[in-house]
Amino acid sequence: MRLSKLFISLLAFGLAALLCLVAAYFSVRVIENNSIKEVRQELDKAALTWADVDSDGLQIFLIGTAPTEAARFDALSAAGRVVDASRVLDQMGVADTADLAPPRFSVEILRNDAGISLIGLVPASTDREALLSQVRDIADDPGQVSDLLEVASFDAPDGWADALRFSLWALEDLPRSKISVGADQVQITAMTDSDATRRKMESDLVRRAGDKVTLSLDLSAPRPVISPFTLRFLIEDGKAKFDACSAGTEEGRDRILAAANAAGLNEKASCTIGLGIPSKTWPQAAELAINALAEVGGGSVTFSDADISLLVPEGTDRGVFDHVVGELENALPEVFALTAVLPETPDEGEQGPPEFVATLSPEGAVQMRGRVAGALERQTAESYAKARFGSGASRMSARIDETLPASWSVRVLAGLEALAQLKNGAVTITPDTFVVAGDTGLVDANATIAQLLSTKLGEGADFDIKVTYLEKLDPTLGIPTPDECEAGIVEIIGNRKISFEPGASTFDSAAKDILDDIAELLKKCGDIPLEIGGHTDSQGRETMNQQLSQERAQAVLDALRNRRVLTASYRAVGYGEDQPIADNGSADGREANRRIEFKLVRPDVTEEDAESQDGSETETEADAEADAAADQNEETQEDEQN
Template structure:
């Protein structure tokens, strides 16, 4: 009985304890689950799905790899917002930070009359003080240098130093400019004083830009003052076209070109924009005159300021001519004065060929032939040509004919001046017209020659211009002359050599870089007459040396062809041991004699065929023919 009284309370107490334990375990399970769910839900809301949650009793463990320290802190904060932050145990890792990308280094250089401002970010290795001192030297005492540069300690990018040095040197020629510099790039925007300055500066900058630097130019110039303000439109066997076209505004230009295209002129014609227009109704007058000339069918119309000369073709119907001219006279604005001419049929009894010709060769040689009206004119023409082209380049063989028309001397002198606008060509003066033909590197040459002739000869003069623009002659494009190309090959090679495998005509691997550099230059030079010369030392048999030198020169030519160089005008020649430049008695001398040279091929003097004019002249009056030309024997480049 006594045992039963003790067992019942003990059993009751044990049951109660077991119940408490079960309740505690269940409570812990509920706390863990609720804590996990709450934290997971919060992390999902914050889009931190990379973080994982584990719980152990009241402790909440955050595990996983955070992309950065900020993300890790955000996850801890999110968990601490739904459970006691003291319960949050951070066991997260942070991913290693990627290598920091260097910034983009750039500089803006602004120059005006007040001085220079330089703004941007440069590498810490850039000598900032030297750069600023260069700018101070450029402005001198007349301006200030504003330093707004920042620096960053990163590796100097390729092309940065070359671009910055080029920009600094160029700034001296650009008093009003903005230069933007980046790694390997320079962008220049500047205002120049005139069109001529713009052409000169553009050619100079392109010539001096370092290898590996890209240059972007935006050079502007004020509109030139065109005097006289000239327009010349003609219709002949080649169809309607402009010899010269000037306009004061874009609207006027479009109106004039539209009138020309309406009568069949090419769509690629253009007009120079400039100052000096004699009337705001210039375009109206030009369009009327072009339309009138189209009605006549053939001829020319020339504007020189407010004077208009309309020349119909010989044989035009008189009634048609009178009607068209009358309508044009009544329609023109008051300021313009029209002079219209219908040429008469020339006298068939006129005898003799009366003309004067001046020719300019591509090498710069000038020959003056034909007839002049006096000895004084002959001396004046010779002096003008020598002053314009060089005393040693002019050959004069003109005879005196006192029966030439009035103003012959003026026409001849104007023709010599027009010839100076060409790279090569000819001028022909006859009693009824002045003809200028040839090639030029100046896009505005037609306009400029027309202005010159109209000014010198008068607005009623008849002249013809057949001038072709060629890119390779344009100084703005920076294409070197053949002589410059020859000299630049020497500079490119410098202390390097074009080397071959011993006793072989095969280029060795070390020659690749120098051949690449020469190839890039020659592609820019274009079609020039070039001789590739092979030379050897005196060791071995003379015949074998000559053959080896020929084969090596040919290998160089083949290497240039493989680099897409146009070689149609090239030739190769092996000179063997014939032309040593050093003593073959020493190893150093023999090494110098084993070389490749590049030489321009000098033009051969040709006996000119006698012209019809010369047949009519006294055989002794013209004298012996001479040909002036450049000496092509410049120093070649060593192997």
Template sequence: MRLSRIGIPVLAFIIAAGLCVLAAFFSVKAVEDSSLEGVETALSLEELDWAEVDVNGLQVFLIGEAPDEAARFEAMTAAGTVVDSARVIDQMLIAESEGIRPPEFSVEILRNDDGISVIGLIPRETDREALIERFTGIAGSSGEVSDLLEIADFPAPEGWREAIDFSMRALRDLPRSKISVSADHIAVKAMTDSESARRRVEGDLRRRTPDGVELALDLSAPRPVITPFTLRFLIDEDGARFDACSADTEAARDRILSAARAAGVPEDANCRLGLGVPSRQWGDAAVMGIKALQELGAGSITFSNADVALLAEEGTDEALFDRVVGELENGLPDLFALNAVLPETPDETDAGPPEFTATLSPEGSVQLRGRINSEIARQTADSLARASFGSEAVYTAARVDETLPASWAARVLAGLEALGELSNGAVRITPDLVSVRGNTGNPDASDEIAALLADKLGEAGEFEIDATYLEKLDASLGIPTPQECVAQIREIVGDRKITFEPGSANLDASTADVIDDIAELLQLCGDFPLEVQGHTDSQGREEMNEQLSQERAQAVLDALRNRRVLTSAYRAVGYGEERPIEDNATEAGREANRRIEFTLVQAEPAEEDSTAPEELEESATEGDTGTDEDGENTEDGSSSDDADSPEEGTGE
């Protein structure tokens, strides 16, 4: 009985406990299923299909790889709308960010008299403080630097540092400029002080543009004052061309060039824009003159301010000449005065006109020959030449001919002034013509010579100009002469040495810097005759030394060629041991004799000049003027090949 009273309650309790456990199990199962289904539905509605859901009792686990942190947070938020966020366990991973595209880094720099403003996005590895310090140094004490830069934590793109350094150099030369910089593109828009400054800066920037960078230049300069305002148009056996062309507006320039091209002028012809035009109808008058000369078929027409001189070709039909000139006189604006000339056919018995010539050589020497009309005129011409070209450079061999016209002296002096505008060339004076031909480093020389002659000779003066622009002669571009290049190579080498591996023609790795510097200079200098000389000491057999020196000279030449130097005019010559500069009996002497020299070789003079030297060489290496083995004076210097003791037979 007692057992029944105890057993029944216990059994009831056990049954009740079992029922509770069973009820709890099914309740938890229901909660899990409900949470799982609800969270999966929420993620599906947010299109977060990459996320997976697992449940364990009241805990909800989010599993999967989120594409980024924002997507992970979005999945957590979606799950929190279904269940208590405290029940959501984050077991998601974030995808690697390697594929994220970096931003476009760029900087825009504005500079004016008030200072510098810089705005843009730069990579974190760029030293912002150092960058601003560089801008401050360029702006100077009177200018301020406005820093509007932002930084992104991404690596700098390739070429970024070189582009920034290049922009800094450009900014120093352009006090009024806007420079837009990215790793592969630089755009420069600026105003320069003059046309010569514009050409100098443009040439310098284009030479220094980093590899792989596209450079866009928009440089402008104030328009020059052209006086006299000149246009000269010719048609002869060589075709139609301008000796000088000036215009006051772009519209007038376009109209003038259009008329000239219709008359046969090449497409690349151009007109200078300038101030000082005598009339706003300059373009109309110039177009009329060009069309009139085109109708005549040959001759020249010259506008000097408002004076117009038309010279027809000998043999032009007189009726055609009268009609064209009459139409031109009636059509020209009132301010312009026309003087038209139809030359008479010369007498066949004429022995030929007298002439005066002045020549200017590339070395700067001037020779005056031919006839001049008085002793005073000859002395005046000689004095002008010496004042223009230097007293020591002028040789006068002109003779006096008092039968020459009174205007002869003025024509000679005008020709000498024109010759002064050339780097080298000649002037020929005849009674009917002043001819100027030669080379110049001034792209506007033809215009300036035409303006000078038109002013000095008057409206009836006939002249012709053939001035060839050569970039290497343009001082505004800063291109050194061959002699200056040779001297600068000597400065570059200085105390450094062009060294080789012992006993071989393989350049030592330490030589790369000096070769790089020489190559950069030679790229600027252009093509000129240069001899790369190899020299050795006297140790070893003479034949082996000569061969080794030749191979080493060729190795230097190849290294320059690999650095994109134009070497078509260069030659490599090995002299072996035949040209020592020190005593081979000492180690220091042998080291000095192992060297590479750079020598400028000028062309041999004409055979008829028997008194001229056969060859002029100027050494471009360090050292003192001395005497070689043959007793000839040379200017020697060297970049020693290597400082190691030579091996037997190597001749190092």
């Protein structure tokens, strides 16, 4: 009886062991088959159809004859993207170069402020050292010449020497250029200082190339930087015109001019194409605003960067005004802010004493209405307001009354100057009264305004100041230091992360809230020197990682700019995979290395500054170590940018 029980137990254990072996076998087979299938698909995707795949357990074998050593390396890289590289065994051969056709020889010469780089494949007959010596003579700094050339043991094709010689001649006169050299063919893409220089350089290059070199040119002159990016379109007495027009591209310019023509523009107009456009949707916003003005039938629309001011004629029907403005507000891209003004129609029967009223909103917009003494006086007041409050924030709707007192214009300008001391409020001027009322964040605003008006209006002038100091408006209070801003960003991000879609610079759904929070802080920080650094893991090619990190850092900068953060002193830098903070050998480590970092750009300490600091105070060892680390970090960043 006992023997039968023992036999049954042993039989059960034996069956279980057998089942485990069978399950393990089939599991390994599934892993093998899936690995082979996925690696083969990746090889086909990379056009490496000469390579085949086999497996033994968890090991993956690459077999076949590679046309070149580079193709063999590409196959290994493709397999390593699918399975762990330690599982890939190389059993590939390389074809005899004697049986191969000559490769396509080419050199990419890149020149900019960071130096000159040579990338490509040259025949062995090319005197490489002589070539590099010539390039070093051309470079501003011989130490900034990067040699990334490879050599192949094939004869130089016809025309190669002429093309290379011509490219070096062109390189001397093109400090910002990309020159692609092939056999008897040269392609040049470069930036020149002006249109005149561009035309002269094109003529010289074509003449020098002659019949020996096939030349392709793409020379351009820099576009002007437009700041602020401005557009102003008016319809007065049925006649449409531009006072100013800016566009970022030819396509955008054509859209804006087409909208203006549809709105009644009959004369020839032009748009300046330049840099500094606040949003890619600028043409769409301009088109919508011009169409809205045409629907109203008159008035003006003014763009200053992303701020839009729409002023319709006095007497416009309120229903029409509300409808047009509502439609425009709903249709405008998110980055643009619209201020629409419908001037009130004065009561012709009881006009009362003449007055001039200037109101300042908390957002900084100034509206001027009432009466001015003449056209010149109105232009002067409007120009002064634009200078003090910004061209996009100032709106003049005052009408001309030549019967006003002689001192009226002085009183108007004094009122605008007093208004500049307020955060929000109004100035009301009549022949007998002068009232300044509102809120300010300046402690001595009342004294400043009183002194100003006493000087401008003369002795015995009667004026009333009703200005309230509010501590929350004081610009000197509550502004964080740059170091506090840097620490605040780290605190805001916390355990969260600004993340992107795989292999792209497009934010994922979780990034919006983080960017909103960071933007709110940076609006308080003001103009601080901030670097937005992009980092990737080590998967993929190094050059692709560097480009991706740069695009992601720039995407963050653009997102902050779209949230109305002042980003003039910010810079976006892509570091690629060069600064890991964790092991790229694990999934968690790679996830940690894919990141965006915010750092203050700290100035280097000169020897004079160091001596001055030594003479005034003694630095602690901890401070010295921190300064050294900051300097080292700054030098590293500059080296990587170069």
